[in-house]
Amino acid sequence: MSALLACVGLLAASAASADSRVFIIANQPDGYGVDQCLARGDKCGAHAARSYCQSRDFDQASSYRRIDPDEITGSVPKAGANCNHAGCDEYVAITCQR
Template sequence: MRLISAFVACTPLLTASAALADSRVFIIANQADGYGVDQCLARGDRCGAYAARAYCQSRDFAQATNYRRVDPDEITAAISGAAGDKCSGNGCGEYVAITCQR
């Protein structure tokens, strides 16, 4: 009987921790908009926290747990041309990874 009541008492804790573990990483284009938010996100500066949180909340997540610049080579499907070619110039995008958590 004690085992059953101990299990029932711990069930809400297990459910709560499972809900907190729900996170997702979004890869978005880092576009220079003239406001400096893009640089805040890309460098992981504190000023990017507001933009990252707003991005997560717009997708029904509670908070942003991390944000940083992503090298295009880190993105699995990113191909810049022939093998070994590197993208350079204004046509090449920079990306930001924002980790959102429920």
């Protein structure tokens, strides 16, 4: 019986650790450099990515990087639509985990 409980516990732990989600957000340069850190995947973006994940009830950010609009399936607005600055067609993917 204890072996069965151990297996159930391991399966539950695996399912809990596998709970992750990728968020695609527009990279909007704001002059502070945080967006550029995220887009380049630099270490300086780790805090911003973690904060983003925590604001959505996740524990941590396991990765973050710039992605091309071609990598995104679904609707992505055309560059320049409702945008008046450079970089409107740039996106960042942040992978959050519980």
